Amino acid sequence: MLAHRRILLTIFASFAILGCDKAPAKSSPEGERAAATTASSSGTEEKASPGKPVKVAFSAPGADHGWLAAIVKNAREEAKRLGDVNLEVSEGATDPASQASQIDALVAGKPDVLVVLLTDGQALTPAAQAAMRARVPVVVVDRDLASPSAYRTWIGGDNYGIGFSAGNYIADQLDCKGNVVEIQGIAGISVTDLRTKGFNDALKRCNNGVQVVARQAANFLPDKGLEVMEAILQAQKKIDAVYTHDDDMAMGVVSAIQNAKRDKEMFVTGAGGSKRAMELVKSGSLYRATFLYNPSMAASAIRLARLIGQGKGLRDLTEPEVPSRIQVPATAVTKENVGSFLSFGYE
Known part of the structure; x- marks a missing residue:
């Protein structure tokens, strides 16, 4: 547990940003696209020194979900804290077409960098490529694009690792025997595909001892999670565990299980x-891990x-560059270690 926490804190501390005093070296597009990982840091937070003002545009979907709302909140608060970032946020997109228009409008405002x-x-790769052609570097958060030509830097969590960790956790808890339901996020996006692949790969060690008896998308929404799980509970008479792709969505799943009075039969x-999920994990109830x-x-x-935007790189890297891909590791939070992670929880 402590090792997981140190890894997490090291990753977050690496972005304490970290202005590099060296002048940026000229590099080829291939060099900028080279795979990279974060450098180690001292593990302490440092306030960035104000520098050249940077105009950043941020395009985000509608905040119909606690995690998405927290994404926008974190972006706004960080821009304010840094002091030299002029942040323009455009949110509320509900589909690729509306977000493509949103991105086009932001790029027309000539920002120094676009965050999306x-x-x-997949659908928005052309819009991001157009921004890159307009010499607006694109920083992608969480959901990946179809081509590395469409972004300057991607930062996100280890979605495959989340699925793999969840699969191993469930396999251990069930001693590799039982029926499992998977409630997915949005069908077809990289986050969902990777969380499913990691889960399936982890269960292979059980040699079909753990069976996925139902698998359905619920779009990361609590109401949809409730609806989907109600139907699955009617169809499946024996369920030992439910793997959900998202804590907010899982609240609907939990309600469905409790309403059916089957909470002693399975875990989620x-x-x-x-924060809500971590509180449930701490209580030792139906919700076993996140x-x-x-x-x-x-x-x-x-x-x-x-x-x-300032032409700088991460301080702890020798090269005066920002890496093209940065991945934060997945960390299992269970009743045994949840106390160490409550401060990371979002509303």
């Missing part, structure tokens, strides 16, 4: 690290955008 959290990475895991996927990554995205 996408409704659909989630992802995201909401896997940390913190919206503070939006604050890190603003810091990275600031560095890119």
